Amino acid sequence: MMENSQLAMSQALELWSIKCFIVLAEELHFGRSAKRLNVTQPTLSQQIRKLESHFGVQLFIRSTRSVELTPSGETFLPLARESLIKLDEAVLLSKLAAGGMSPGGEQLKIGAINPAVHRLLPLILRRFRKRFPETRLDVRIFDSSEILRALERGDYDIGIMRPPSNGNVIRFSPLVSDRFVAVIPKQSSLSSRSTLRLSDFVGHDVFTLDRFELSSFRSIHDQVVDAGITLDPGIKVSNTTAALALVAAGLGITFLPEWIEGIVGRDVVLRKVDDLCQEISIGIAWRADNPMPGILPFVEYAELVARQK
Structure with a gap:
């Protein structure tokens, strides 16, 4: 023994x-x-x-x-x-098997934010579908706030999204986190620097993403301003893709989650900022009272994939 x-x-x-x-x-x-x-x-x-x-x-x-x-x-x-x-x-x-959770021919309606498409969602779908091929999957890409409302109404079963500010009947399990990085035009003098601090951006054209409903973007804005960086009042953007386009056009520098590494073009470089440690998470959400048998197995597979990231 x-x-x-x-x-x-x-x-x-x-x-x-x-x-x-x-x-x-x-x-x-x-x-x-x-x-x-x-x-x-x-x-x-x-x-x-x-x-x-x-x-x-x-x-x-x-x-x-x-x-x-x-x-x-x-x-x-x-x-x-x-x-x-x-x-x-x-x-x-x-x-x-011990819990008797065995999805069958039901349809799972899944809402996911765009960052999840580039990181988690394909891995989760591949593993889940391989194990439960009879479960039908209806996947739509839209915003976290829309996903939350769809879950609350019962229109969707699962959301891969940012943390909800108000849970109510929604359960949420964090999966992965992204650190924010500086997104810099290639022609900027800062693009060749191997190490950067927030103070290095003073005097450069800088803008932040207007997504203040998410606490991480609000925190980024506050940290940038507190570092003495003057933000460009002529730029207002609340979409990641649009922000990347502005940087690629050479109109300024911004700070975005590092998942964008997979979609940036040749005109943009990403750099970590030593004193900018803010992170933003993606997780899986579902209604606690939703009886759909495929939900909890899907959640389990999502957490399994996240542990392997």
Whole structure:
């Protein structure tokens, strides 16, 4: 009995070490990785050393200024991701079976915001449809406020959206968060800078997105103004795509969530700002009293995909 207990503990530690490896491989920064994992940097270092000792190979090249994957680490990364994906899905399917949650031929109506289309939604739909092919999916892309109203009316079953300011009967589970980055015209003198702080933008043409119904955009506006940056009064924009067009035209600099990395053109560069740590989240929302059998399995799959991001 003691041997079985020790084996289970050893396996749990190895799984945790693999999770630490994946996060560090994604971030290539001990501080950011430790924050994501909610551990201290020494604890993270210990887990990586334990994994390297177990395999007998070096997975990372560390220096005082950088962290890089070795060829062994690059080879191991996709295999490590796949092993955790399979384990998580096995646990999920066991959980769904135990709870009697088995979607059938019903139709799930899903509303999603545009950022989700570029990150989460395809991954969720692919995995859910593979497991539950008989469930019909009706997907529409629209704004968070519209999705919230559609959920409250019962017109839609699931929303992939920003956090609602007023929950009422709506349940919400955060999935992923994006840090805000500076969106800079390529011809700007700031586009070639490797490190930036808010004070560097003083004297440049800057505008912010007018989305004050979302607390993160309100916070960005306030931080920019508090840093002494004068905003361009001649620009008012509340749409991400329109903001990108203005930057691409060279009309100014703005700050947007980093998901836009997948849609920016050649005339725009993205830069992290050291003292701008604001984040904005995307999550999944549904009515607590909606009896549709496919909702909770879809939520579970969404959370599974988010854990693997």
